[in-house]
Amino acid sequence: xxxxxxxxxxxxxxxxxxxxxxxxxxxxxxxxxxxxxxxxxxxxxxxxxxxxxxxxxxxxxxxxxxxxxxxxxxxxxxxxxxxxxxxxxxxxxxxxxxxxxxxxxxxxxxxxxxxxxxxxxxxxxxxxxxxxxxxxxxxxxxxxxxxxxxxxxxxxxxxxxxxxxxxxxxxxxxxxxxxxxxxxxxxxxxxxxxxxxxxxxxxxxxxxxxxxxxxxxxxxxxxxxxxxxxxxxxxxxxxxxxxxxxxxxxxxxxxxxxxxxxxxxxxxxxxxxxxxxxxxxxxxxxxxxxxxxxxxxxxxxxxxxxxxxxxxxxxxxxxxxxxxxxxxxxxxxxxxxxxxxxxxxxxxxxxxxxxxxxxxxxxxxxxxxxxxxxxxxxxxxxxxxxxxxxxxxxxxxxxxxxxxxxxxxxxxxxxxxxxxxxxxxxxxxxxxxxxxxxxxxxxxxxxxxxxxxxxxxxxxxxxxxxxxxxxxxxxxxx
Numbered sequence: 156x157x158x159x160x161x162x163x164x165x166x167x168x169x170x171x172x173x174x175x176x177x178x179x180x181x182x183x184x185x186x187x188x189x190x191x192x193x194x195x196x197x198x199x200x201x202x203x204x205x206x207x208x209x210x211x212x213x214x215x216x217x218x219x220x221x222x223x224x225x226x227x228x229x230x231x232x233x234x235x236x237x238x239x240x241x242x243x244x245x246x247x248x249x250x251x252x253x254x255x256x257x258x259x260x261x262x263x264x265x266x267x268x269x270x271x272x273x274x275x276x277x278x279x280x281x282x283x284x285x286x287x288x289x290x291x292x293x294x295x296x297x298x299x300x301x302x303x304x305x306x307x308x309x310x311x312x313x314x315x316x317x318x319x320x321x322x323x324x325x326x327x328x329x330x331x332x333x334x335x336x337x338x339x340x341x342x343x344x345x346x347x348x349x350x351x352x353x354x355x356x357x358x359x360x361x362x363x364x365x366x367x368x369x370x371x372x373x374x375x376x377x378x379x380x381x382x383x384x385x386x387x388x389x390x391x392x393x394x395x396x397x398x399x400x401x402x403x404x405x406x407x408x409x410x411x412x413x414x415x416x417x418x419x420x421x422x423x424x425x426x427x428x429x430x431x432x433x434x435x436x437x438x439x440x441x442x443x444x445x446x447x448x449x450x451x452x453x454x455x456x457x458x459x460x461x462x463x464x465x466x467x468x469x470x471x472x473x474x475x476x477x478x479x480x481x482x483x484x485x486x487x488x489x490x491x492x493x494x495x496x497x498x499x500x501x502x503x504x505x506x507x508x509x510x511x512x513x514x515x516x517x518x519x520x521x522x523x524x525x526x527x528x529x530x531x532x533x534x535x536x537x538x539x540x541x542x543x544x545x546x547x548x549x550x551x552x553x554x555x556x557x558x559x560x561x562x563x564x565x566x567x568x569x570x571x572x573x574x575x576x577x578x579x580x581x582x583x584x585x586x587x588x589x590x591x592x593x594x595x596x597x598x599x600x601x602x603x604x605x606x607x608x609x610x611x612x613x614x615x616x617x618x619x620x621x622x623x624x625x626x627x628x629x630x631x632x633x
Contacts, residue, residue: 291568338475533553
């Protein structure tokens with residue numbers, strides 16, 4: 156074995172032009188090189204779903220921090236009537252900061268009904284309000300933790316603990332990708348910073364590493380170190396690629412059942428294919444100016460989120476299976492000054508989100524693309540006061556018992572509001588939807604049975620929805 160390794164090293168150094176340029180391009184000899192993998196799905200080739208699904212791809216707009224449901228999509232007249240009444244004593248165990256808990260607080264925003272469906276949306280989201288006829292609201296979401304980190308793990312992976320595959324990893328594991336020249340699972344995180352739990356939001360966990368999310372930058376080179384330092388003639392580059400693919404295959408045959416090695420080789424192969432296509436996919440300068448303006452590109456505070464929403468549409472057009480957008484830290488975590496802070500979060504995201512829905516619909520992509528919006532939990536109906544007890548600076552604390560998310564396209568029923576909370580927005584009480592139900596429904600819309608999508612792990616059939624009950628929310632299906 157030692158002689159063999161030295162022989163390979165000498166051979167690599169002898170390749171004309173060096174290994175560095177060829178390494179990126181060679182890493183895609185996946186068809187033959189991955190044939191002996193032991194994992195049930197060990198490549199990103201497109202796979203047939205369990206049944207014909209309405210959606211082919213997902214755009215997940217993750218609003219980390221916990222958007223306030225009663226200030227955006229779930230108006231509560233009782234909060235107006237009871238504003239200022241004490242209620243904190245009834246919420247023991249449901250609030251994190253008991254000392255700062257205040258009285259019942261009305262929303263600082265005004266609601267109006269919009270669209271033919273008459274869905275109520277607050278004036279914090281004027282652009283999105285025009286898209287409600289294409290949206291399915293789920294008002295009765297609930298989760299298991301009032302703390303950001305475990306709640307984010309839950310919404311991403313179905314468990315409140317780290318180390319498990321995320322939703323995007325499961326989707327690409329089950330369906331592969333329609334485009335072998337781009338990653339199947341792309342992450343467009345905020346240049347201002349990572350969300351809570353960092354890169355664990357798009358990890359592959361115990362699935363093969365090739366199913367983890369790939370971060371793309373929305374400006375400049377989409378992936379650092381993607382292109383070689385020096386260009387080679389196409390025949391030379393192709394020869395290097397073919398030779399390296401054969402060497403990789405030989406190397407793998409002597410080292411079976413090593414998913415990390417498989418993923419590393421696959422990533423280099425993909426990098427070679429991405430050199431042209433990724434740059435093209437992220438070049439929004441090719442879009443008409445009116446489209447860029449519709450997304451709010453070139454203006455603040457919408458430029459960054461608008462760029463990433465437009466890139467998401469361009470990636471979906473090119474066959475990427477799962478695209479995930481993040482906002483830095485958790486801007487929706489409005490513990491104080493909710494009137495200003497929530498409005499600021501909406502100002503950054505409202506116009507780009509509405510533009511994405513409109514753009515997908517105009518291009519005939521919304522029917523086959525599932526757009527998902529929401530955070531990890533909701534907010535409480537009482538005020539959270541600052542240290543100086545100034546009610547004008549009040550916000551809302553975390554609430555795991557009720558929050559609102561929405562879906563659009565991909566086989567959902569447009570213009571529908573599903574489920575309900577109580578008169579204060581404190582608890583989901585009608586057609587309650589757990590995070591596991593939410594996961595099962597997303598998989599169903601893609602044509603996958605959540606019970607049949609699994610991988611053997613330590614003698615167990617591990618699934619996104621775990622061993623607890625999970626049900627497809629049939630009431631939102633078109």
